[in-house]
Amino acid sequence: MKNFIEVTELKKVFGSGEDEVHAFGPATININSGEFVSVLGPSGCGKSTLMLMVAGLLDSTSGKVEFEKKLVNGPKTDIGIMFQDNTLVPWRTVKGNIELQLELRGLNLKDYQEQINNILKSVNLDDFADRFPNELSGGMQQRAAFCQAMIHDPKIILLDEPLGKLDAMTREKIRADFQKLWMVKKPTVIFVTHSIEEAVQLSNRVILITPRPGKIDREIKIDLPYPRDLNVKRSPKFAEYVNSIQEVFHKYGVI
Amino acid sequence: MKKFIKWVFSGWMLILFFIGFFLFWEYSIPLFDIPRYILPSPSEIVLKGSADLDKLIYYTGVTALETVLGYIIALILGVGFGIAISFSSILRRTLYPFFVSIEMTPKIAFAPLFISWFGFGLMPKVIIVVLVCFFPIVLNAILAFNSLSNELTLFYQSTGASRLKTFFSIRLPAALPQCFVGFKYAAINATVGATIAEFIGSDKGLGFYISIVTGNMRPDLAFAGIFFLTVLGLTIFGFVTMMEKILIPWHISMKRINK
Ligand SMILES: Nc1ncnc2c1ncn2[C@@H]1O[C@H](COP(=O)(O)OP(=O)(O)OP(=O)(O)O)[C@@H](O)[C@H]1O
Numbered sequence A: 001m002k003n004f005i006e007v008t009e010l011k012k013v014f015g016s017g018e019d020e021v022h023a024f025g026p027a028t029i030n031i032n033s034g035e036f037v038s039v040l041g042p043s044g045c046g047k048s049t050l051m052l053m054v055a056g057l058l059d060s061t062s063g064k065v066e067f068e069k070k071l072v073n074g075p076k077t078d079i080g081i082m083f084q085d086n087t088l089v090p091w092r093t094v095k096g097n098i099e100l101q102l103e104l105r106g107l108n109l110k111d112y113q114e115q116i117n118n119i120l121k122s123v124n125l126d127d128f129a130d131r132f133p134n135e136l137s138g139g140m141q142q143r144a145a146f147c148q149a150m151i152h153d154p155k156i157i158l159l160d161e162p163l164g165k166l167d168a169m170t171r172e173k174i175r176a177d178f179q180k181l182w183m184v185k186k187p188t189v190i191f192v193t194h195s196i197e198e199a200v201q202l203s204n205r206v207i208l209i210t211p212r213p214g215k216i217d218r219e220i221k222i223d224l225p226y227p228r229d230l231n232v233k234r235s236p237k238f239a240e241y242v243n244s245i246q247e248v249f250h251k252y253g254v255i
Numbered sequence B: 001m002k003k004f005i006k007w008v009f010s011g012w013m014l015i016l017f018f019i020g021f022f023l024f025w026e027y028s029i030p031l032f033d034i035p036r037y038i039l040p041s042p043s044e045i046v047l048k049g050s051a052d053l054d055k056l057i058y059y060t061g062v063t064a065l066e067t068v069l070g071y072i073i074a075l076i077l078g079v080g081f082g083i084a085i086s087f088s089s090i091l092r093r094t095l096y097p098f099f100v101s102i103e104m105t106p107k108i109a110f111a112p113l114f115i116s117w118f119g120f121g122l123m124p125k126v127i128i129v130v131l132v133c134f135f136p137i138v139l140n141a142i143l144a145f146n147s148l149s150n151e152l153t154l155f156y157q158s159t160g161a162s163r164l165k166t167f168f169s170i171r172l173p174a175a176l177p178q179c180f181v182g183f184k185y186a187a188i189n190a191t192v193g194a195t196i197a198e199f200i201g202s203d204k205g206l207g208f209y210i211s212i213v214t215g216n217m218r219p220d221l222a223f224a225g226i227f228f229l230t231v232l233g234l235t236i237f238g239f240v241t242m243m244e245k246i247l248i249p250w251h252i253s254m255k256r257i258n259k
């Protein structure tokens, strides 16, 4: 479906008077269903703010967000969302934390045991299912949080720097797995990241945000075949996309 | 293993310290020629105290009843009000500042009034224990139920879970560690409240005993009474600490690892 998510003149200003911070916008973004869109921008430009407004978890100052022409005016529950700081609770194991998502949604845990095992295996955490979050490294916690956000098989996925704390190799592997999953199930994805390469590798479209207050500098359609494996990543076209994005941020003096 | 050795070692240090302390006490009395009606030696306290053992045990029971009853009532009221205030913006703007301002008054100052209103029996003592325990519990509970991280709040909102489910799955367990800070503080206050209440007006209990024998120039028996009070206080505190270990083991182990 075209224009599945419509973000129109969306703007956020925190505080008022002296403490006023213009965090984001106004910006207009349209996303088709099944599309993989990355949001790329310097730190503090309002990416997380944008994501929370799209999810209905933060009120906008002006403008609107619509899903299938329906206005978002409260938390959207038919989504999978991963926040910048992880939402693992310390009193549950890795598995227990994944089940928390299901419990809160009133889903039957028995129906999901196999999925839980599979998703843990896919991020190499199957040996740590019964460990508590404080027994894991930062990167492992992030992988566990990724499983927690994805276990209910959402059709709309919002991820805020989900792979930020991972080492290069694990990052590469989870990207590939996630791409595979996206190719099969075709969820609509909004993916916030700092990594230009990651954005180019995964997305149909990359949205470049200016420094705060974040506005849209430009959108770049990535015309590369999926799956984007090593061969695609080594292609001159891939490098061209990465370079052109680097140039934009160079212009702003952020790299 | 290393940790275990360290633990045993530090335990021994403490025991040695106590032995040294009591030895010093025992032998400095003849050494400095301290009269026994000022400060008796530990051996004399044990000797004279054991002659009065029946009374001491009975009075310990009396004080324990006042303390435990008051503590439990304070626990129920404190957590109840804590939750109510955390979830109601009206109460947060009325009761909460009221409690904070009362917290500044020394509650024990009310003790003579309660004794004069309610007499010498059990009730005024329980009320005083409730009073000294309630505030640390309620204020910590309010803090506990209001300090959920922003991400967790957003997380449960995005699942569409009911308030009740959210409460038991997230808010309550997240609040327990901070609640126990209040429970432990109150456990220390509880015996203090009961003892002072007994000083002011009673005909039984360890506080009553201590004030009577002190009046009779028997510091040895007063120390025996203090010993039983200490045991009572430690038992209550130990029980609360044990409950903390049982209810929130994840919190204890987290603290251990962070060391
Ligand atoms: N709750 C808030 N109250 C006040 N200001 C806020 C709040 N949340 C964010 N801001 C401000 O809004 C701006 C954008 O924040 P945001 O978290 O959206 O940035 P970001 O693009 O996600 O940055 P990063 O890449 O570092 O995560 C920042 O300047 C921040 O200080």
Ligand SMILES: [Mg+2]
Residues within 6 Å of the ligand: A047, A048, A049, A084, A160
């Ligand atoms: Mg952010």
